[in-house]
Amino acid sequence: xxxxxIIMAHGSRSETANDExxxxxxxxxxxxxDYVAVLPCFLELAxxxxxEALQQIEHQPVARVRVYPLFFNSGKHVARDIPAQxxxxxxxxxxxxxxxxxxxxxxxxxxGLVGRHIEAQRxx
Amino acid sequence: xxxxxIIMAHGSRSETANDExxxxxxxxxxxxxDYVAVLPCFLELAxxxxxEALQQIEHQPVARVRVYPLFFNSGKHVARDIPAQxxxxxxxxxxxxxxxxxxxxxxxxxxGLVGRHIEAQRxx
Numbered sequence: 001x002x003x004x005x006i007i008m009a010h011g012s013r014s015e016t017a018n019d020e021x022x023x024x025x026x027x028x029x030x031x032x033x034d035y036v037a038v039l040p041c042f043l044e045l046a047x048x049x050x051x052e053a054l055q056q057i058e059h060q061p062v063a064r065v066r067v068y069p070l071f072f073n074s075g076k077h078v079a080r081d082i083p084a085q086x087x088x089x090x091x092x093x094x095x096x097x098x099x100x101x102x103x104x105x106x107x108x109x110x111x112g113l114v115g116r117h118i119e120a121q122r123x124x
Numbered sequence: 125x126x127x128x129x130i131i132m133a134h135g136s137r138s139e140t141a142n143d144e145x146x147x148x149x150x151x152x153x154x155x156x157x158d159y160v161a162v163l164p165c166f167l168e169l170a171x172x173x174x175x176e177a178l179q180q181i182e183h184q185p186v187a188r189v190r191v192y193p194l195f196f197n198s199g200k201h202v203a204r205d206i207p208a209q210x211x212x213x214x215x216x217x218x219x220x221x222x223x224x225x226x227x228x229x230x231x232x233x234x235x236g237l238v239g240r241h242i243e244a245q246r247x248x
Contacts, residue, residue, distance in 0.1 A: 009196065012197060012199035014200055014203070016199070017198055017202075018197070020198060021196065021197055024238070028239050028242070031239045066242070068238075068241075072141075072145065072148075073136060073140075073142070074141055075137070075141035076136070101242060102241075105148075106241075107240075109240070110148065111148055111151035111152050112155060113231055113234065114131070114192075114194070117226075117228065117232070118225060121226060
């Protein structure tokens with residue numbers, strides 16, 4: 001099935017920060033599954049938005065889009081703002097099957113990664 | 125050595141989100157190293173602040189404190205606000221060796237964890 005993956009970050013006024021996120025998305029893409037496209041987008045403060053990311057793939061053979069929020073916690077953005085943007089995207093692109101995935105903070109292994117990262121910096 | 129670990133999140137107006145972070149910190153503590161204390165704190169919008177977390181341990185036998193920013197990217201918070209708070213903490217607690225660790229976004233294995241989390245949600 002022709003599937004695209006869009007990973008969404010909050011977005012920052014710092015392009016250094018936004019570029020770090022774009023690089024992370026590239027790494028996820030390389031590790032990767034057979035998506036037609038793996039794209040970054042931002043909730044606010046930076047571009048592309050989710051709508052703009054969807055425009056980037058509108059001439060590609062994509063039937064299904066998965067949207068992954070790279071957020072730690074289910075605050076207002078995860079609970080309300082992102083579902084609202086996804087709902088708007090579905091209305092604009094009714095031919096696409098757009099699915100909102102669980103946000104990053106629910107990942108199995110997050111505490112382990114944090115612990116290892118802290119440990120790796122011990123006495124360094 | 126008597127060492128404390130303070131993990132700092134951005135902080136949210138949603139206490140649900142803040143509680144998720146506190147739970148993550150508990151999990152890191154359980155996985156854990158032999159710290160005298162492992163504490164959460166927030167950059168803004170929630171409590172305790174870094175200063176308040178340091179007050180919580182001021183009567184404990186702590187010589188060294190490590191502060192770990194749970195942030196994805198090196199935007200203004202990581203580049204300026206957190207180092208400024210740590211610097212202020214050093215001035216208020218000159219007897220403590222307070223070390224600011226690299227932020228979460230620099231963790232080896234982050235892209236892999238994101239990829240696995242997305243994959244685990246495939247067709248579920």
